[in-house]
Amino acid sequence: xxxxxxxxxxxxxxxxVSAKELDLEEIEVSRAGRRRVLRVIVDSxxxxxxxxxxxxxxxxxxxxxxxxxxGEGEYVLEVSSPGADRPLTEHxxxxxxxxxxxxxxxxxxxxxxxxxLGVDDEGLDLEVPGVKGRKPTARRVAFDEIAKARVExxxxxxxxxxxxx
Numbered sequence: 001x002x003x004x005x006x007x008x009x010x011x012x013x014x015x016x017v018s019a020k021e022l023d024l025e026e027i028e029v030s031r032a033g034r035r036r037v038l039r040v041i042v043d044s045x046x047x048x049x050x051x052x053x054x055x056x057x058x059x060x061x062x063x064x065x066x067x068x069x070x071g072e073g074e075y076v077l078e079v080s081s082p083g084a085d086r087p088l089t090e091h092x093x094x095x096x097x098x099x100x101x102x103x104x105x106x107x108x109x110x111x112x113x114x115x116x117l118g119v120d121d122e123g124l125d126l127e128v129p130g131v132k133g134r135k136p137t138a139r140r141v142a143f144d145e146i147a148k149a150r151v152e153x154x155x156x157x158x159x160x161x162x163x164x165x
Contacts, residue, residue: 005029005069009038012069016059017042020052023092025082029075036075038064041082045096048081088149094119097151104141105148113152114139 009027017024017040026041040060042048057079064070064077088094088102097116104112114126115136123142130136 008069012063012067013040013060016063017056020056020059022048022052022056025086032076034074036070036073037078038070038075039078039080041080043082043096045092053079053081084153085150088151091119091121091143094124094149101152101154103150103152104146106141107145107147112139112141 014024022042022044025043028039030037057077061077088097101115114128116124117127118125126139127136128139
């Protein structure tokens with residue numbers, strides 16, 4: 001997708017997404033055979049429900065049909081939330097991942113798997129799990145020390161709501 005088309009789509013779609021109190025995370029146009037696929041990824045602090053994706057999809061579709069932003073050819077519109085394995089790249093991504101386990105690739109080449117306890121403007125407060133029965137330890141990592149970060153999927157962790165019940 002050209003930068004011009006990307007900027008034009010972002011300018012057109014961002015107000016629609018913001019009106020639903022969501023963040024526009026990504027726009028991607030790709031080919032699927034003879035058709036193009038427009039993927040619009042949205043998120044919020046509370047997550048995104050399927051009904052909201054469907055409602056937003058209708059709104060985006062109507063807007064795109066009323067403009068020539070996608071050109072003349074056919075396209076498929078997909079509106080969804082980011083996957084669980086999406087990279088953490090923005091401050092808000094770290095805030096939304098508070099309480100979750102994350103894998104951090106550090107700028108010095110090291111790697112760290114820890115639970116995000118808190119986020120501020122400078123970095124993260126983490127809890128590094130103990131190994132072989134040892135207690136977890138606290139660690140502070142500045143944003144400029146992080147090369148890449150991603151949430152780790154946990155299948156056996158109880159949800160906060162389950163713990164409170």
